[in-house]
Amino acid sequence: MPRPREFDRDEAIERAMGVFWEHGYEATSTEQLLQAMGIGRQSMYAAFGDKHGLYLAALERYQARQNAALLERLRAVSSPLAAIEDILLAVAADAPEGRARGCMGIQSIVEMAGRDPDVVLLARSGTALCEAAFERMVAEAKRRGEVGPHVDERNAGRFLLTTLQGLRISARTGAAPESLRAVAGFAIAALRPTPPSASS
């Protein structure tokens, strides 16, 4: 019997995600969110509980999308090492000129980790997923001989995740794309077969 909802929940989250991503949590007002989502106050509070709930939904969406993109890149490229390189270089590509928008995952950690356990949990699961994906790529690359046999895939995965996060910060600071590419290349070179002692 109830009156059906007039707005699309997924699209509302999507738009809220855009606003949170742009301004962070604290600097985003509910008014901005409502305007972007195109819905009324009560609708938002009924659907998400409060600003915090909406933020968690948006962050979850962001991470899901991020990981999906990562896996798709893996599928689209011929070799795992090329995929890794592609993923790192994508940071430079996403910042064509001037400062990059930044990574919402990192933003959430930096802004909220000190006071929001929910965000911490989400962030950890997201990074764990990414790290594991890198680890699998390295393992496969090792099997193919694209990566040196002495490389420990666990630590290599951690290293690549760290590099990715560092690149995102550099991009946000406004580093030149060529600089980002150089760093990515440096990290990739650390995995190549020639160095016999690149493990932990």
Added chain:
Amino acid sequence: MPRPREFDRDEAIERAMGVFWEHGYEATSTEQLLQAMGIGRQSMYAAFGDKHGLYLAALERYQARQNAALLERLRAVSSPLAAIEDILLAVAADAPEGRARGCMGIQSIVEMAGRDPDVVLLARSGTALCEAAFERMVAEAKRRGEVGPHVDERNAGRFLLTTLQGLRISARTGAAPESLRAVAGFAIAALRPTPPSASS
């Protein structure tokens, strides 16, 4: 003839820095700042103009301290490569158990880069200084044979800065110290003389 200031400006900045560092810019209220600084409202506004001015002063102080610590570490350690390793490992040491407090410089970039040109300028000069210091260390290490001759010091400096930033994000997320150490070791290994192709 004027009545002299009763509070110590430097110490006030120091305390404000602590609060901003802990909560970020938006989530910090002037009330919190005043209480931490132990001064009255008008004193703060007279000395720093507004909240934004106080933030810039605090951020500047943070970066100066950060860079001083970096250079001191360089002086205290026998070899430049050991200094680099020390600097990277310090991130792990600063996060003994659980989440690290994080880096205020990164925090400022993530939170403010989109809307505050002053912060961007400060951040860039800070990172440039750090990058240059790394570059010099690598150059010296190369001269000593601790780093492979094919390593491009410019790119190595960028790479190390990126790694440092990535490590700080990982530490803030709550990565285990051993994991951070592993990543630092991985990055250092990329510089060692044995690999003949670790340049750009």
Added chain:
DNA sequence: GTTATTCTTGACTGACCTGTCAAATATAAA
């Protein structure tokens, strides 16, 4: 068509926010 249920709309609340004002206080030169 009636009714129960939910969604939507817009006004509203109390709290908090940054920045300002004016008066009181303290100093150092004259």
Added chain:
DNA sequence: TTTATATTTGACAGGTCAGTCAAGAATAAC
């Protein structure tokens, strides 16, 4: 001591914030 100047103090103002309330609107079962 007088006086000019600056600091301190506490109250205050305008605006914005997240979240609530109540009434109107729309739907599906009956």
